[in-house]
Amino acid sequence: MTAADKDALSTTDPREAGIQLRTGLWQTINERYPGSMIRKESYVRQAQLAKPLASCRLTLVSSCGVHLKTEKPLDVCHPFGDFRFMRVPSRVKHEELIIHQLKYPHDDADLDVNVIFPIERLQELAQEGRLGGLTANFFSFIGYNMDPEKFECTVAAGIAEEVVEEEQADCALLAPA
Amino acid sequence: MSVPYLREAAAQDDVGKLVRFVRLHLGDGNETVGKEEIDQSWAETIKILLRDQPVDREFITQVLEKDEATLALLFYHLHFYLIRRSGRWIHDGSR
Numbered sequence: 001m002t003a004a005d006k007d008a009l010s011t012t013d014p015r016e017a018g019i020q021l022r023t024g025l026w027q028t029i030n031e032r033y034p035g036s037m038i039r040k041e042s043y044v045r046q047a048q049l050a051k052p053l054a055s056c057r058l059t060l061v062s063s064c065g066v067h068l069k070t071e072k073p074l075d076v077c078h079p080f081g082d083f084r085f086m087r088v089p090s091r092v093k094h095e096e097l098i099i100h101q102l103k104y105p106h107d108d109a110d111l112d113v114n115v116i117f118p119i120e121r122l123q124e125l126a127q128e129g130r131l132g133g134l135t136a137n138f139f140s141f142i143g144y145n146m147d148p149e150k151f152e153c154t155v156a157a158g159i160a161e162e163v164v165e166e167e168q169a170d171c172a173l174l175a176p177a
Numbered sequence: 178m179s180v181p182y183l184r185e186a187a188a189q190d191d192v193g194k195l196v197r198f199v200r201l202h203l204g205d206g207n208e209t210v211g212k213e214e215i216d217q218s219w220a221e222t223i224k225i226l227l228r229d230q231p232v233d234r235e236f237i238t239q240v241l242e243k244d245e246a247t248l249a250l251l252f253y254h255l256h257f258y259l260i261r262r263s264g265r266w267i268h269d270g271s272r
Contacts, residue, residue, distance in 0.1 A: 032206060033178050077253040079202045080180055102257070102268040103205060147180035 049171055056170035058126075059135040059163050060090070063143030064109065064116045064177035065101035068092065073100035074142050081145035083154040087137040087162075094120060103144040104177055116177055135167035143177050203256065205268060214267075218259040225262075 049056065067073060067086040074082040088097065094113045099106045109116040119138065125131045139159045145151045163169045178198045186194035197208060204211025241248070260266060 033201065034182065075250070077257050078250055079199065079253060104269065106269055146178060146183070150180070 051170065053131055053171075054129060055132045057133045057135055057168065058122065058131050059167055059169040059172045060088075060117070060119065060122060060138040060175060061159055061163070061172050062117050062138075062140050062175040062177060064099060064106070064140060064175065065142045066097050066099045066109075066113060066117045066140045068096060069098045070096075073098075076100050076102045076142060076144075080147055081151070082142050083145075083147075083150055085139055085141040085155050085159055088117075088119070088140050090119065090123070090134040090136060090138050092119070101142060101144075101177065103142075106177075117175060118173075122173070132170070135163070135169045137162070137167060139163070210267065214260055214265075215256070217263050217265055218256045221259040221263045 065074060065076070066088060068088065071086065074084055074086065076082070097113050097117070097119070099109055099113065099116075106116065114120050117138075117140070122131065122134055126134050139162070141155050141159070145155075163172055178194075178201070183195065183198060186198075200208045200211030200215070202211065203214045240251070243251075257268075260268075
C-alpha cells in the first residue's frame with residue numbers, strides 16, 4: 001500500500017462514513033488491488049424528483065453487461081475493461097437478451113435477467129401507470145474497470161448525455177452488478 | 178490495480194506488479210487461481226498440438242501483421258478460449 005493509498009483510507013474517507021455493512025471493505029480491496037482506490041473530491045448532489053413517479057419517464061442503467069442477442073458483446077477479456085456501453089431497447093423481453101460478463105456469476109440472471117436487469121418489472125410498472133413511462137432505450141456496460149478517470153469521461157459521460165439529451169429521462173434506476 | 182498504478186509499474190519495469198495484476202485479472206481477484214489458469218492455458222495448447230492436426234500458417238502470418246495492441250488483447254482472448262476448452266472454467270457461473 002502506498003502512502004497515497006493510506007491517505008485515501010483515512011477515517012474521514014466518505015466511503016467509510018455512515019453505515020457500512022462491511023467495515024474495512026475498502027482497505028481489503030486496496031490490499032488485494034493496490035492502487036485501485038481513487039479519492040473523489042467533488043460530488044454532484046443527488047437531484048430531487050420534481051414530479052411524482054407516475055408522471056416520470058424512467059431509464060435503467062446497469063453494470064451487468066446485458067445486451068441484445070443480435071449485437072456483438074462488449075470485450076470481457078480486456079484486462080482494463082471495455083470503455084463502451086450498450087443501448088438496450090426498453091420494450092424487449094428476457095428471451096431477447098444475453099449477459100456477457102466474466103467477473104461475476106450470472107447463471108441465475110441467465111434464467112431470468114430481471115434479477116439483475118429488471119426490464120420486465122419496469123415494463124409492468126409502466127403499464128400499470130405507476131411510472132409515467134420508460135425511455136426508448138436502457139443502458140448497460142461492464143462494471144469491471146481499471147481506469148476510473150477514463151470511465152468517467154467515456155462510459156459515464158456518454159450514458160449521462162444520452163439519458164438527458166436523447167432519452168429525456170426524468171429519473172434513472174441504477175442497478176449495479 | 179488502477180491503470181495509473183500499472184503505468185507507473187511499467188515505467189519502472191516492475192514486472193512483479195504487472196504479473197500480479199495479470200494473475201488477479203485472470204483469477205477473478207485470486208492470485209493463486211490466476212497463476213493456475215495461466216499454467217492451465219499453456220498446458221491446453223500442448224494437448225491440442227499433440228493431436229497433430231493441420232494448421233493454417235498463412236492465417237497466423239496474417240494475424241501477426243496486425244498492430245501490437247490488437248495482438249496483445251488477442252492474447253487474453255486466446256487465454257480465456259483455452260481455459261473454457263480445458264473444462265476448468267470458473268468464471269461467470271456458466272459451464
